Amino acid sequence: QAGHFSWEKYLKETGATAAPSSCFKQSPTPPLNEFKVGMKLEAQDPRNTTSTCIATVVGLTGSRLRLRLDGSDNKNDFWRLVDSSEIQPIGSCEKSGGMLQPPLGFRLNASSWPMFLLKTLNGAEMAPSRIFHKQEPPAPEQNSFQVGMKLEAVDRKNPHFICPATVGALRGVEVLVTFDGWRGAFDYYCRYDSRDIFPVGWCSLTGDNLQPPGTKAVLPKSLGTPTEGSVETPAMNPTPTVGRPPGQRGRKPGRRKTKITGPWSQ
């Protein structure tokens, strides 16, 4: 299913243009991913960004790593580009005078952290420093996106997915990322230099898995009512994406309908 989406045809059909790669804070040639499942590294705790923690690579997808913080559960995995500044080799934290912290939601008693850390690192397969990328690509000088331009973007509600998207609006240094075919349920604003947005063709270059656009028609605001006659795909999305207040659209919290399986799961 995913393999059948063609940007070339899609851009023709929609008469849209791709955002030029100079708009993005991404490397023109995607960074090589030489990590292996099981390798350990240091990562910022996404839920507590002042903490540096130990993480294990639990999956690989294109230029991204699926990471799990050691001592955390398997419900809070997160994805990072291999050239992210939020990951570094084990030992970096100590070198710069810091201390490794337990993740938010550490499943043991806080007092057992030092011993847990010792055991975790003992005999661990540490990702070698040479496979890390020295620095993130530079950010473009300004927000040069334009409304209507197409791109590929991480679905932040389902961050294992990268999906076709369109710039829906501009707001200073921010861009509104709208997901094609999903009627707004997954849309978000991000900075123009966010690491979650990529030029058209990124996934095919990196081997990441680009999702096809959704099948829900976006109607003009004046016509959009909870009963609009759009193409529904009940198997994919049994929850209506309109008719609930903004901010509560999309999947209901805590009720994931899609079981995540695939090359990214352990």
Ligand code: MLZ
């Ligand atoms: N079918 C799932 C995932 C939707 C992904 C949309 N990405 C823009 C759901 O409805 O939650």
